[in-house]
Amino acid sequence: MRPSPDLSAIFLPQSSEGTLLTQTHQLTSREIGMIRIYLKPADKAPPALSKSRWGAKPLYRALVTQAKADGIINAVAHHTHYGFSNHGPVRESGADLSNPHLTMCVELIGAKDQLELFCRTHGALLADKVIVYKHLEHWHVGPGSLEHEDASAAQRAAEAQ
Numbered sequence: 001m002r003p004s005p006d007l008s009a010i011f012l013p014q015s016s017e018g019t020l021l022t023q024t025h026q027l028t029s030r031e032i033g034m035i036r037i038y039l040k041p042a043d044k045a046p047p048a049l050s051k052s053r054w055g056a057k058p059l060y061r062a063l064v065t066q067a068k069a070d071g072i073i074n075a076v077a078h079h080t081h082y083g084f085s086n087h088g089p090v091r092e093s094g095a096d097l098s099n100p101h102l103t104m105c106v107e108l109i110g111a112k113d114q115l116e117l118f119c120r121t122h123g124a125l126l127a128d129k130v131i132v133y134k135h136l137e138h139w140h141v142g143p144g145s146l147e148h149e150d151a152s153a154a155q156r157a158a159e160a161q
Contacts, residue, residue: 026144029137032073033112035119037063038085038130042100045125059125063106066125070118073138074109086130109136 044055045062060077067075082092085103093099108115115133119126 024143025141028140028142030140031112032110032136032138033115034107034109034134034136035115036132036134037106037108037126038103038132039106040101041079041098041104060104060106063108063122063125066122067108067118070114070121072108072110072114072118074107076107078105078107080104086128109138 039059041058041060043059045057045059047056064075064077079098080093080103082090083103084090088103091099091102093102108118110118112133112135119131
């Protein structure tokens with residue numbers, strides 16, 4: 001068996017002399033959540049939310065627009081290629097045409113209470129949809145340095161220079 005290569009040169013910042021640099025950024029985290037709403041691309045928003053001249057707006061677009069208006073951190077619509085939802089038949093997208101009945105997913109990320117409020121407020125849009133909640137951590141990387149107590153003697157000496 002071959003020994004594993006040393007990947008520290010790729011993943012850890014180093015000076016031109018090859019010595020490891022001190023940590024220059026700090027990582028903080030907070031708890032948030034994500035909901036995934038499974039629906040069909042063919043599902044349409046009610047007329048009150050559809051301001052299109054060519055017919056009703058797709059529901060997935062209305063959900064993303066409403067999420068933005070409600071201050072949700074992140075909202076994305078994902079199209080799928082193969083699958084099923086809500087015990088329905090397995091569907092796939094064709095080579096030439098997309099399948100309007102193939103399941104897609106609208107993913108919203110925000111504080112749990114904000115996501116719960118979104119579901120309660122827009123319940124009429126979400127009726128009979130499969131909705132899944134997942135707990136996440138939101139990481140923020142920002143400038144900072146090591147706390148004196150957490151740093152090794154070598155790191156404290158390097159930071160002092």
